[in-house]
Amino acid sequence: QVQLQQSGPGLVKPSQTLSLTCAISGDSVSNNNAAWNWIRQSPSRGLEWLGRTYYRSKWYSDYAVSVQSRITINPDTSKNQFSLQLNSLTPEDTAVYYCAGGWAFDIWGQGTTVTVSS
């Protein structure tokens, strides 16, 4: 049974960087058939896919254009996890952030409520 466990801060100041981690159990971040995603949800923007990383003999990442200049999603094979970094935060980045596994998102983390405020 695959499970995802998120960790990271819930309060970040404007202009700073959000860093979240998603630890995988029951699967491997290097699984050649998997994809590992970050998604956020807010009342104003609904559910918004931010990006993904996946391994197909080498590592690939895809990002939403809306955050492409500010986002990095990295795998960490030594810890079997993947991470989200989102730079230059504004209050509009306030949302619940989820990690999710799969091409269709069949496994979700528990969610992290992130507030961008000074």
Place this chain on the structure above:
Amino acid sequence: DIVMTQSPDSLAVSLGERATINCKSSQSILYSSNNKDSLTWYQQKPGQPPKLLIHWASTRASGVPDRFSGSGSGTDFTLTISSLQAEDVAVYYCQQYYSIPLTFGGGTKVEIK
């Protein structure tokens, strides 16, 4: 970007009655390799992450009750709850995974009448 449009925004259905939710994609999401539509349906209850119900437009995910069914093709899709139960009160979302950016519908809130 592929825009996913759901209707209605909300609906109230009596226990045991049928609930129908519609989802329209702005372009075809047919994946040519398997001739299936790249559409999923999720159920989200308050304080929880979304839960996958249906993928490939009509394939129920493991453990999902058979009162949930997905249908449609091309650009028009439907989620049907054949006999609404109290535990089905939730917001339902469609999503396409045909092309990036992966996009979601705006959600349909299902309540008990």
